[in-house]
Amino acid sequence: EANPNLEPEETWMVDLGFEVDLPRFGTFIGITGYYGKIDEVVSYRYDENPAVPGGSIARTQNLGGAEIYGVETSLKQRIIDKLWLMGSLTLNHSEVIDDPVNGGHQLRNAPDYWGSLGLRYLNADILNADLLFRFSDERYYDDKNTELPFFHMRAYETLDLRVWRDWRLADKWIMTTSISGVNLFDKYYETEIVYVNPGRYIEGMVGFRYLF
Numbered sequence: 001e002a003n004p005n006l007e008p009e010e011t012w013m014v015d016l017g018f019e020v021d022l023p024r025f026g027t028f029i030g031i032t033g034y035y036g037k038i039d040e041v042v043s044y045r046y047d048e049n050p051a052v053p054g055g056s057i058a059r060t061q062n063l064g065g066a067e068i069y070g071v072e073t074s075l076k077q078r079i080i081d082k083l084w085l086m087g088s089l090t091l092n093h094s095e096v097i098d099d100p101v102n103g104g105h106q107l108r109n110a111p112d113y114w115g116s117l118g119l120r121y122l123n124a125d126i127l128n129a130d131l132l133f134r135f136s137d138e139r140y141y142d143d144k145n146t147e148l149p150f151f152h153m154r155a156y157e158t159l160d161l162r163v164w165r166d167w168r169l170a171d172k173w174i175m176t177t178s179i180s181g182v183n184l185f186d187k188y189y190e191t192e193i194v195y196v197n198p199g200r201y202i203e204g205m206v207g208f209r210y211l212f
Contacts, residue, residue, distance in 0.1 A: 003060045007040040017072075026078025031071065038066040041096065043108070043143040063143060064098030066107055082123050089115035096143055105145045109192075111137035111155075130162045141192050149190065156189030158182070164205075172211040179204045 017032025041063040049055035070092035077085045092114075094107035106112075118132035135157040142151060164178030179202065186200035 006042065006060050007062050009042045009062075010039045012037045026084070028074075028076040030074040032073075033069075033071045035069040036067070038068070041066045041099075041107075041143070043102070045144070046142070063096055063102055064100075066094060066096050068092065068094040068107065068110070079119075082121055084120040084122070085118075086120055087115070087117045089113065102143045102145075105143055106140055108140050108143050111139040113137045124166065127163055127165045129164075130160075132160045132162070134158050134160065150193040153190040153192070156187065158187055158189070159184045169208075174209045174211065176207045176209065177205070 013034060013036040015032050015034035017030065019031075020027070020029040022028075043061055043063050044058050045061055046056040046058055049057045070090060072090045073088065075085070075087045079085055090113060092110060092112055094110040096102045096105045096107065114134075114136040116132055116134045118130055121129045136155060138155045139153050140146065140151060141153065146152065160180065160182050161184060162178060162180040164176060167175045167177065169175050181200070181202055183198075183200045188199070189197060191197045
């Protein structure tokens, strides 16, 4: 339901990072720290719908503000020829401030950590492959941090596999074909209440690129 009195949300962010690239050793490291302040945070609340038993009405509202800060890290390391180790990790803190109701709560969809760790095999003459382990800490669907299933989403981990190859069709045209297995172990985990966790699934893709 629309809110005619809603104020625009304002975000101020600053970040500082550095990268280390050592081609001789096949090493790349990136680290970035960030800090942000959000004023008039736009949030949602879910009120009972008097016209629909058991239903709810989503209404937008402004919170006082929020503070976020953390660090993002990434790593890429050659193990042997054509085989790489890749990793990323974000450590994040978010907190609603200056709000009498939700003060001290975690911002919605802002877990304390998330990242990935994987292996990448690159062989353009045969095929390329990624094996990726993904993980995330618990998070909330709303700024009230409601303790209900699918509103409080627990931490999860999944394992994915992707295989792809590029095919040169002409001097400047390349076709990419790929097949991916997502959530290989069919692990159940909570997603936002408006989405359904599909479990394990297979997807294919065909794409074309033109090289200018």
